[in-house]
Amino acid sequence: MNRRDFLQRLASLTGAVVLVPSIHACGGAQGSDAPTSMPSASMLAPPPAAKPADWDAIAYNLARGNAGAIPDTYLADVNGPEGENSHLGKHLPWLPTVESGTVPDGFLAIMWGNPAVGHAQHPNAVRSEANNFEGHWYNWIRIRKATAEDAEEVESGYSEWPGTTESDNGAYAVFGGGDITANAGKDTIYLAALPADVQSGDVVRVWAHCLTHGEYVDYLTVP
Numbered sequence: 001m002n003r004r005d006f007l008q009r010l011a012s013l014t015g016a017v018v019l020v021p022s023i024h025a026c027g028g029a030q031g032s033d034a035p036t037s038m039p040s041a042s043m044l045a046p047p048p049a050a051k052p053a054d055w056d057a058i059a060y061n062l063a064r065g066n067a068g069a070i071p072d073t074y075l076a077d078v079n080g081p082e083g084e085n086s087h088l089g090k091h092l093p094w095l096p097t098v099e100s101g102t103v104p105d106g107f108l109a110i111m112w113g114n115p116a117v118g119h120a121q122h123p124n125a126v127r128s129e130a131n132n133f134e135g136h137w138y139n140w141i142r143i144r145k146a147t148a149e150d151a152e153e154v155e156s157g158y159s160e161w162p163g164t165t166e167s168d169n170g171a172y173a174v175f176g177g178g179d180i181t182a183n184a185g186k187d188t189i190y191l192a193a194l195p196a197d198v199q200s201g202d203v204v205r206v207w208a209h210c211l212t213h214g215e216y217v218d219y220l221t222v223p
């Protein structure tokens with residue numbers, strides 16, 4: 001009896017739901033068939049590698065969030081009347097226009113919650129009682145070319161805010177160039193590393209984690 005059979009037998013004996021993890025080859029295309037529609041099952045599996053034809057970032061992140069990608073403590077807000085703009089939209093990445101020289105070669109400048117489409121801007125905060133001393137910022141951003149083919153995924157880490165540490169490969173900049181902690185940290189720009197196989201004009205999958213509000217996914221075109 002292999003492990004899958006064992007887990008399924010266990011589930012039938014106990015009546016419990018046992019999730020059998022699927023195994024992805026490291027660096028391989030996750031969900032190697034190009035998706036033509038929004039995924040509905042296995043929402044906590046890695047997001048589709050290629051952008052689904054009918055991609056809806058709010059609907060996808062709402063479903064994946066309720067399936068476990070968003071902490072229970074935040075679900076009432078996410079599912080509430082302001083959920084789309086004030087909570088889900090607030091956590092979606094967008095690409096601000098920044099002054100030349102702000103973004104190092106091989107990096108992408110990302111902010112969260114685009115006011116131009118009515119989304120609340122994501123604040124950032126140091127560890128405090130207000131956030132269970134976890135802090136409030138994105139501590140990892142994973143980027144890969146949005147393709148069903150094999151592609152490298154690069155994870156940028158941010159172990160502190162308002163400044164990163166020496167061990168981090170991610171970095172910060174400030175929209176407008178002022179104090180990063182002003183405006184509740186909403187002017188923070190995340191500089192995230194691009195994989196070597198990504199060029200200007202490519203669509204990338206951005207999969208990222210807010211320390212207090214969970215994981216979010218969207219697809220962006222590299223400028």
Ligand SMILES: [Fe+2]
Nearest residue numbers: 122210212213
């Ligand atoms: Fe957040």
